[in-house]
Amino acid sequence: MGAKKENNDEEMDEKVKKYLRGEAANLEGLKDKKLKGQLAVREDLYGKSAKTAAKIEKWLLPSEDGYLEAEGIEKTWRIKQESIAREVDILSSRNQYDIVLPELGPYTLDFTSNGRYMAAAGRKGHLAIIDMKTLNLIKEIQVRETVRDVAYLHNELFFAAAQKKYPYIYNRDGTELHCLKEHGPVLRLQFLKNHFLLASINKFGQLRYQDVTMGEMIGNFRTGLGRTDVMQVNPFNGVVALGHSSGTITMWKPTTSVPLVKMLCHPGPVSSLAFHPNGHLMATSGRENKIKIWDTRKFEVIQTLPCHAKTLNFSQKGLLAAGTGSFIQILADFSGSQNYSSYMTHSMAKGYQVGKVMFRPYEDILGIGHSMGWSSILIPGSGEPNFDSWVANPFETSKQRREKEVHSLLDKLPPETIMLDPTKVGTVRAPQKKKKPTKEIETEMEAAIETAKDTEFKKKTKGRNKPSKRAKKRREMIDRAKRPFLEQQTQEHETSKKKQKTNPETEMPKSLQRFGRQKAT
Amino acid sequence: MKVKVISRSTDEFTRERSQDLQRVFRNFDPSLRSQERAVEYVRALNAAKLDKIFARPFIGAMDGHRDSIKCMAKNPNYLKAIFSGSDDGDIRLWDIASRRTVCQFPGHQGAVQGLTVSTDGSILVSCGSDSTVRLWNISDANHADSDNLSDNSAKPQAVYVWKNAFRAVDHQWDGDLFATAGAQVDIWNHNRSQPVNTFDWGADTTISIRFNPGEPNILATSANDRSITLYDLRMSSPARKVIMRTKTNSIAWNPMEPMNFTAANEDCNCYSYDARKLEEAKCVHKDHVSAVMDIDFSPTGREFVTGSYDRTVRIFQYNGGHSREIYHTKRMQRVFCVKYSCDASYVISGSDDTNLRVWKAKASEQLGVVLPRERKKHEYLEAVKNRYKHLPEVKRIVRHRHLPRPVYKAANLRRTMIEAERRKEQRRKAHSAPGSIVTEPVRKRRIIKEVE
Numbered sequence: 001m002g003a004k005k006e007n008n009d010e011e012m013d014e015k016v017k018k019y020l021r022g023e024a025a026n027l028e029g030l031k032d033k034k035l036k037g038q039l040a041v042r043e044d045l046y047g048k049s050a051k052t053a054a055k056i057e058k059w060l061l062p063s064e065d066g067y068l069e070a071e072g073i074e075k076t077w078r079i080k081q082e083s084i085a086r087e088v089d090i091l092s093s094r095n096q097y098d099i100v101l102p103e104l105g106p107y108t109l110d111f112t113s114n115g116r117y118m119a120a121a122g123r124k125g126h127l128a129i130i131d132m133k134t135l136n137l138i139k140e141i142q143v144r145e146t147v148r149d150v151a152y153l154h155n156e157l158f159f160a161a162a163q164k165k166y167p168y169i170y171n172r173d174g175t176e177l178h179c180l181k182e183h184g185p186v187l188r189l190q191f192l193k194n195h196f197l198l199a200s201i202n203k204f205g206q207l208r209y210q211d212v213t214m215g216e217m218i219g220n221f222r223t224g225l226g227r228t229d230v231m232q233v234n235p236f237n238g239v240v241a242l243g244h245s246s247g248t249i250t251m252w253k254p255t256t257s258v259p260l261v262k263m264l265c266h267p268g269p270v271s272s273l274a275f276h277p278n279g280h281l282m283a284t285s286g287r288e289n290k291i292k293i294w295d296t297r298k299f300e301v302i303q304t305l306p307c308h309a310k311t312l313n314f315s316q317k318g319l320l321a322a323g324t325g326s327f328i329q330i331l332a333d334f335s336g337s338q339n340y341s342s343y344m345t346h347s348m349a350k351g352y353q354v355g356k357v358m359f360r361p362y363e364d365i366l367g368i369g370h371s372m373g374w375s376s377i378l379i380p381g382s383g384e385p386n387f388d389s390w391v392a393n394p395f396e397t398s399k400q401r402r403e404k405e406v407h408s409l410l411d412k413l414p415p416e417t418i419m420l421d422p423t424k425v426g427t428v429r430a431p432q433k434k435k436k437p438t439k440e441i442e443t444e445m446e447a448a449i450e451t452a453k454d455t456e457f458k459k460k461t462k463g464r465n466k467p468s469k470r471a472k473k474r475r476e477m478i479d480r481a482k483r484p485f486l487e488q489q490t491q492e493h494e495t496s497k498k499k500q501k502t503n504p505e506t507e508m509p510k511s512l513q514r515f516g517r518q519k520a521t
Numbered sequence: 522m523k524v525k526v527i528s529r530s531t532d533e534f535t536r537e538r539s540q541d542l543q544r545v546f547r548n549f550d551p552s553l554r555s556q557e558r559a560v561e562y563v564r565a566l567n568a569a570k571l572d573k574i575f576a577r578p579f580i581g582a583m584d585g586h587r588d589s590i591k592c593m594a595k596n597p598n599y600l601k602a603i604f605s606g607s608d609d610g611d612i613r614l615w616d617i618a619s620r621r622t623v624c625q626f627p628g629h630q631g632a633v634q635g636l637t638v639s640t641d642g643s644i645l646v647s648c649g650s651d652s653t654v655r656l657w658n659i660s661d662a663n664h665a666d667s668d669n670l671s672d673n674s675a676k677p678q679a680v681y682v683w684k685n686a687f688r689a690v691d692h693q694w695d696g697d698l699f700a701t702a703g704a705q706v707d708i709w710n711h712n713r714s715q716p717v718n719t720f721d722w723g724a725d726t727t728i729s730i731r732f733n734p735g736e737p738n739i740l741a742t743s744a745n746d747r748s749i750t751l752y753d754l755r756m757s758s759p760a761r762k763v764i765m766r767t768k769t770n771s772i773a774w775n776p777m778e779p780m781n782f783t784a785a786n787e788d789c790n791c792y793s794y795d796a797r798k799l800e801e802a803k804c805v806h807k808d809h810v811s812a813v814m815d816i817d818f819s820p821t822g823r824e825f826v827t828g829s830y831d832r833t834v835r836i837f838q839y840n841g842g843h844s845r846e847i848y849h850t851k852r853m854q855r856v857f858c859v860k861y862s863c864d865a866s867y868v869i870s871g872s873d874d875t876n877l878r879v880w881k882a883k884a885s886e887q888l889g890v891v892l893p894r895e896r897k898k899h900e901y902l903e904a905v906k907n908r909y910k911h912l913p914e915v916k917r918i919v920r921h922r923h924l925p926r927p928v929y930k931a932a933n934l935r936r937t938m939i940e941a942e943r944r945k946e947q948r949r950k951a952h953s954a955p956g957s958i959v960t961e962p963v964r965k966r967r968i969i970k971e972v973e
């Protein structure tokens with residue numbers, strides 16, 4: 001009985017920790033008693049609200065995660081989709097299918113944030129929108145030119161397609177709304193839904209950000225690292241990461257023209273990358289048959305896996321799907337120690353080339369775009385079982401959608417809020433104290449001034465011995481005596497400033513040090 | 522093999538009939554909401570801007586008096602009534618909702634200097650410079666239909682003539698005594714034509730008087746000799762007194778912390794005191810640029826309103842050094858009296874221009890019935906605004922107030938003067954023997970001495 005209770009407490013602590021959103025502020029050093037009291041009350045309140053949120057979880061979150069457990073000598077990665085289909089309910093088993101459209105070339109796909117709709121784009125110009133719940137085809141158009149990528153905007157009404165020369169924005173009825181000529185021949189499109197920014201990378205390696213509400217071009221940066229079609233938005237902070245053929249990965253925000261981070265991840269070209277939804281993990285794959293899992297806070301490799309991947313995707317629960325050729329592998333980390341190991345595998349019919357894998361949000365489903373159409377398989381435990389109606393609602397009515405559109409426009413974030421650490425928003429920079437000159441230097445300077453004051457002048461001839469002339473001369477002498485000390489001070493100040501600038505470079509993580517400025521020896 | 526996948530049947534997650542409410546599911550997991558803080562910040566900023574847009578505090582003016590308004594009284598028993606007395610001896614009862622005179626109380630020969638209503642709301646006491654105290658029965662006057670008019674006048678229940686002119690009156694919170702201030706402090710009973718008790722300390726005129734809301738026998742007065750005096754009716758002599766450098770025009774007790782009171786001073790500041798510890802003010806409330814004429818606490822005890830000779834009304838936090846809000850109009854002249862309404866949502870000011878003005882206590886508050894969802898939204902926005910109030914952008918918008926030019930200039934001038942004084946003090950300190958000049962805190966600086 002006691003052990004059970006203890007176990008419960010531990011579980012509760014875990015949940016509370018999730019809702020606390022980081023550690024409490026340290027109030028020890030505060031001198032202002034009033035502020036300290038106010039902050040203590042606030043912290044107390046946060047603690048209480050986290051506790052209540054954890055407590056009411058069992059009523060608010062009625063659905064449970066999906067799972068796949070092996071019994072006996074079974075291994076989860078040997079379990080076939082067919083055997084899963086036999087075990088699950090009819091509704092779920094309908095989600096396993098292959099759509100074969102061999103003529104219109106490799107397909108890429110995108111889901112809306114609530115997972116209800118899917119846009120599929122065939123290389124040969126086929127665009128289709130499908131309601132994934134009823135599996136109805138909503139609209140299908142043929143644009144008669146190459147389509148390289150497709151991305152949903154803030155809801156299912158609009159989507160952008162990267163076509164041969166320019167990206168276009170279409171609405172649900174297939175009507176062309178905009179042609180974004182400034183972007184040029186775009187290879188990849190991504191939408192930042194908090195900021196209403198459409199990010200694109202084109203053939204010439206130019207990264208562009210366009211505000212889709214006002215149509216304003218927010219940023220236009222030349223990466224200077226060549227053509228790439230590896231681009232992914234970090235959902236945690238809105239930073240766009242690009243993978244380059246030199247093996248480097250650069251991270252960008254729309255307000256600076258130089259990358260925030262430039263890291264060498266692979267010796268060969270980067271073939272794909274993906275971000276964990278909590279933003280702390282990044283998976284990259286290179287042509288040298290390695291998948292690397294990175295900690296994006298320390299920029300360090302956590303794990304290196306020996307397998308090739310043309311496309312990578314993280315699910316909401318943190319499963320990692322890697323697709324190459326006609327083979328798909330799902331990696332999972334159930335221990336919580338960020339140690340990914342094989343969880344499931346799936347082989348498609350021979351000859352299919354997987355182009356894109358993407359987990360469907362709020363469902364245990366993986367969508368696969370490949371050379372012969374698209375498919376969908378079941379991956380138990382990949383999706384978040386409980387949705388929030390105000391964040392993303394798979395059962396959204398058109399009225400709710402309209403309401404949500406208005407609210408999300410009101411909460412539209414300015415592009416400046418994209419930064420590596422989004423928790424920095426709302427903090428105030430601590431005032432920097434000016435360093436006072438040390439006592440010793442001060443006394444020395446005073447002594448020098450005194451001696452300068454006390455010097456006697458020779459009697460000069462008439463005209464050069466005026467009191468004003470003498471006073472002027474004395475002032476000059478004092479200034480001359482002061483100068484070396486003042487110069488010393490400014491020099492010290494400058495060196496300390498320089499130190500501050502160079503410090504982060506010398507303390508860079510190992511992987512980044514090679515990009516830092518090297519000292520001339 | 523054990524397997525389970527997420528499977529949602531549409532019936533479970535949608536409403537059954539179109540008349541039903543839509544079903545709502547919540548998941549407060551932070552990982553579902555990315556960039557929470559940035560979103561909250563944007564909301565706070567928008568809320569601050571919206572607050573500015575909706576800040577329309579002035580509700581209306583109530584005109585009818587023929588001379589400047591000297592004093593007001595609220596009926597603790599009746600929410601929408603307010604009494605006002607003017608310099609020409611006219612007393613009126615107003616209906617705040619319709620902003621019209623309900624009843625008049627003629628009789629005073631000179632200016633009406635004080636008005637008060639007994640706690641049960643049955644008797645109005647007025648006193649004036651004609652040396653009379655008049656008692657009016659108001660239990661029926663309140664309920665007079667507001668349609669039938671302004672020539673509805675009342676007769677006094679009693680008129681007590683006394684030796685000297687009166688300056689203020691206040692009724693006991695619990696009991697049937699009332700006190701008048703003038704050449705001395707007199708304690709009266711409803712039924713006696715002469716005071717039951719008289720206090721006198723010093724030669725100068727007492728100009729304001731207030732009973733303590735918690736302890737019915739304690740009252741505070743301020744006098745022309747720059748003193749604030751506390752009296753206890755159970756003792757034969759005054760209890761204690763504090764003398765300041767400038768005169769205190771009015772006093773208000775905090776109804777929620779009845780040991781504390783705030784004094785409105787001639788030197789543009791208000792001083793909050795603990796009645797048990799008068800050698801130091803608890804807080805100095807600065808912002809006015811001319812003498813503060815009247816002060817009244819909100820029934821919640823968290824805020825108070827002041828009216829000043831600089832033609833503005835300000836609202837302060839009970840523990841805040843600067844005002845939360847400033848109200849002014851082009852036509853409003855010197856404000857002589859202010860009252861916070863009994864539901865803490867309105868402020869009424871009476872000024873030299875013969876008008877009473879009704880203001881909202883929270884400038885951007887939505888009037889009328891607020892639906893629960895609306896209320897929750899307001900509360901949420903208030904909370905995020907409070908959370909991000911220290912950020913420069915939000916702070917700038919929340920703090921900004923348009924000031925009338927004379928007030929703006931006077932405030933600048935005052936600031937330079939205070940700064941110059943401070944600099945001078947600093948220099949004096951730097952150039953004299955260490956320890957010989959002690960800077961007194963602002964809370965003590967204006968107090969001369971405390972007398973027991």
